[in-house]
Amino acid sequence: MLFRCNILAIVGGGRNPRYPPNKVMIWDDHQSRNIGELSFRSEVKAVKLRRDRVVVVLQNKIYVYNFSDLKLVDHIETIANPKGLCALCPNPSNTVLACPGVTRGTVRIELYDLRKTTLITAHEAELSQICLNLDGTRLATASDKGTLIRIFDTQSGQITQELRRGADRAEIYSICFSPTAPLLACSSDKGTVHVFSLTAEGSGQSFSSDPTTMGNVPSQSIPTHYSAGTAPRSGEEDGTENSKSSLSFMRGLLPKYFSSEWSFAQFRVPETRTICAFGTEKNTIVVVGADGSFYKAVFDANGECQNTSYSKFIQSDEDE
Template identity: 25%
Template sequence: MQIRERTKDITFLSFNQTNTCLLVGTKAGYTLWRTDPFDQCTRGFSDHPIHLCEMFFSTSLLAVVCNSSVENFTPRVLYLYNTKIDQVICLLRFNEDIQSVKLNQQYLVVVLKQSIIIYTLEKIEPVCTLDMYFNQTTPVPPEALSNPPIVALCPQKPILAYPCDPARGNVCLARLNEPGSARTPTPTSSGASTTDAETYGSYQILEAHDHPVVALAFRKDGQWLATASAKGTIIRVWDTESKAMVMELKRSSVGRQAHIHSLAFSDDGTMLVVSSSSKTIHIFAIQGEKKSEKSCAFIRLDQEGITETKHISSFKPDNQTIQVAFADGQYFHFRLPPPGSTNKKCERAEHHSLLSTSS
């Protein structure tokens, strides 16, 4: 999650694909924290503000984008950086600012304002360039381009999801070919690659919401995709094979709107945690065929004395602990209620500072 407030020291927050590490970008470099036990692992790019920072699972490989006026450290340059040897192993330059970076076992995905460039991770070779808003029915509104594009990449499988019409809640599910089997993209007169489905695999259009989609998350195996719209009242879970809706989850029983900050499945895929601009973090059970399901557990931030609203959350690998990182530098662990308990409130277990040099 990017933090755009000038008063914040933290500029970016992101969990890795296994939720075992937390990347914290600041105005003076990044810090990588191990989440269990909570401990600082490494720091880097200490002379430059961080724009984006993405970790490759639990390895020493990071994708780093800075936000400086210094040459080579602008938002148009992507560094692939090895923390173990403290060395940049690859540098990629672009003609416009990088909006997001995603990594999985097969691909490196670089998101620009209206396009997505896909590279093989093994050789960092471009596979194709996708037009993000190819499904739009009207011109892209300026306000849509003022926010970073939303893109989700399945950790285990080459499946990509992104909104393809900024005026409606349509999502493109792109199934990429395995590296080595993709056809060579065909250049166009403008120099960009085509978005022909045969170039990179196949795609489907998911009519997920009536309003623009602002949050996406895959289950680890890619079988399910969670979506949320700009209204933020309903979260839907979809089967990525059949496009059938698995569940419809109500974040607010009275229709109070909120901006969704993050969606995250538990490691076993049976729960979903939803963070938003409201004072409540909701945890949903994703089981059976029930519709309009209410949350099975919650974290009430104001009851915990937490006033900061900008945050991201995820499950720890034990599937029983919610970890929450805030833009003001606070980091919490909350325990889910015991099975069968009538109490739905999560219990606070740990609290640490993300801006200190030690836990």
């Protein structure tokens, strides 16, 4: 969907797809018809939209088109990209695209307005997630190990902060920056959503006062066994600090693990594939699961996290 408006990009999938999986259909929901079509020789892995761009991700290539006339403006070679990893900055004043490079663990950043390309060696292992903040100044990455999330400056390519999700391997399903505060969240197959505090360097200190302005058309009870985790901290929202080991003062003598920054708040959900995002209300996080579940939680600077809303949009056989 193009922000919160009536334009959608549709790709066929499932057992009986309406459209071929190698085509992108641009659908106008007001007119109830296709207004554009892009065809490829291989399966489409992902599509990203903004007002002036359509980005299509294939297994080993990314195509960038003008939105107005679907004219090709760029194409990028990548390493094998079965997850369709790609991030497109939504800010109209900064055209930034991030995608896998041609070697394992690297990220390529296209700064189109500056006519500059930045290459970042983010991880030794394969990439599992990449995400840009709202204004495209910061990049968050995770590898298929799922233990660390690294934050980079998109112009210089320098790392600005490293966050630890956990000590054991995990598949990170999603990463998101808050559009209004120096915060970052991630969800994984461990069933825990982590909320981290970002430093001034990690956040880029650029926040929108209204995260809903990017769109052009406005558009039960909570299960008690999905309780929230806590990680007591102190300070207000913009002054929160991530948890650290009590031995972090010996960072020069002990392994890097002991100087890691851990999340200051956690929120438990079932171990299903999820995506997370910050809500429009202050200190809220929302989580949507592949099983049709929707969760909303509120957290404070002390790390206390509480479920406030739960809904189920898809009824499974077990629910009947």
